[in-house]
Amino acid sequence: MLIVELLNLLSRMAHSGVHKDRGELRIHENLDELGTDLAEYIAELSEASVKERGVFTIAISGGSLIGLMGRLCEAPYNKTVDWAKWYIFWADERVVAKTHADSNYKLAKDGLLSKTDNPEQIFDNHLPLPPQPIVFLSNVNSPSPVGEFEGNHYQMPIVSAEEAADDYEFHVRQLVKTRTINVSDISDCPKFDLILLGMGPDGHVASLFPNHPVLDEKDEWVTFITDSPKSPPERITFTLPVINSASNVAVVVTGESKAEAVHLATDDVGADCLSLPARLVRPIRGKLVWFLDKLAASKLDGSRFSE
Numbered sequence: 001m002l003i004v005e006l007l008n009l010l011s012r013m014a015h016s017g018v019h020k021d022r023g024e025l026r027i028h029e030n031l032d033e034l035g036t037d038l039a040e041y042i043a044e045l046s047e048a049s050v051k052e053r054g055v056f057t058i059a060i061s062g063g064s065l066i067g068l069m070g071r072l073c074e075a076p077y078n079k080t081v082d083w084a085k086w087y088i089f090w091a092d093e094r095v096v097a098k099t100h101a102d103s104n105y106k107l108a109k110d111g112l113l114s115k116t117d118n119p120e121q122i123f124d125n126h127l128p129l130p131p132q133p134i135v136f137l138s139n140v141n142s143p144s145p146v147g148e149f150e151g152n153h154y155q156m157p158i159v160s161a162e163e164a165a166d167d168y169e170f171h172v173r174q175l176v177k178t179r180t181i182n183v184s185d186i187s188d189c190p191k192f193d194l195i196l197l198g199m200g201p202d203g204h205v206a207s208l209f210p211n212h213p214v215l216d217e218k219d220e221w222v223t224f225i226t227d228s229p230k231s232p233p234e235r236i237t238f239t240l241p242v243i244n245s246a247s248n249v250a251v252v253v254t255g256e257s258k259a260e261a262v263h264l265a266t267d268d269v270g271a272d273c274l275s276l277p278a279r280l281v282r283p284i285r286g287k288l289v290w291f292l293d294k295l296a297a298s299k300l301d302g303s304r305f306s307e
């Protein structure tokens, strides 16, 4: 068994590389291997953070990433991961009710978190805010005191994307104040233990889209957009300073449709590609890892792996 694991590890390493600015690339034969490696990576970081600080602060995105994290709900991770110590945040969220099909919260709840052995440990919606393990858009996603009853029907407060972003940033700031979320050594930014991102074929990450003015946001931790080229149009998102202050950032990308964007985001390319959102992910003091399948890695410059 040990020998098989060692051989697997060696074969994985043979397909991996490190680029000095662009992070570590882990290229996997198939989604199954990628899922196992990703679960192993998350479980290790979770264990180290819980040991060091008693909690694990993780921010996740939507999209196919959630399905690729599925191995975490299986043995041995379902038993070894200390889910009760997780504080889960959203790297981005769509401004819709938490029951809406477009909600990243719903996606993560149905597709991942409710499948853990003790979902109530991490998914107790009755816990008051704050603190609670899952920080969601409280105004958008849960009835709050500013909502109203219309007959016997609770009318959720209608909030704008801007209000949702402010509300979310407020909650993140509270948790930074109490140091549940670590703080960056070089700015006042939160320092999440891990931020997990997907990437679109256009190179967007979280809800930071190419050529969008929010790429230049330096002051806010959470910002909003109302013109997302990917539906739905209204979203809130961590800004680049927050993403780049994390201790660890992983970008998980699969499929041929993203191969060109992976190349532009990680290889030595011309100046016109330097502002691709995924390329702007560059943790200042943290570690960046790309989890790719063979198809997503198919347009990478081969020279990278000669080391």
Ligand SMILES: O=C(O)[C@H](O)[C@@H](O)[C@H](O)[C@H](O)COP(=O)(O)O
Pocket: 061, 062, 063, 064, 065, 092, 093, 094, 104, 197, 198, 199, 200, 201, 204, 205, 206, 207, 230
């Ligand atoms: O809310 C979103 O749209 C996501 O957070 C987004 O950033 C996603 O991660 C990428 O679009 C990749 O999505 P896929 O992996 O599904 O292509």
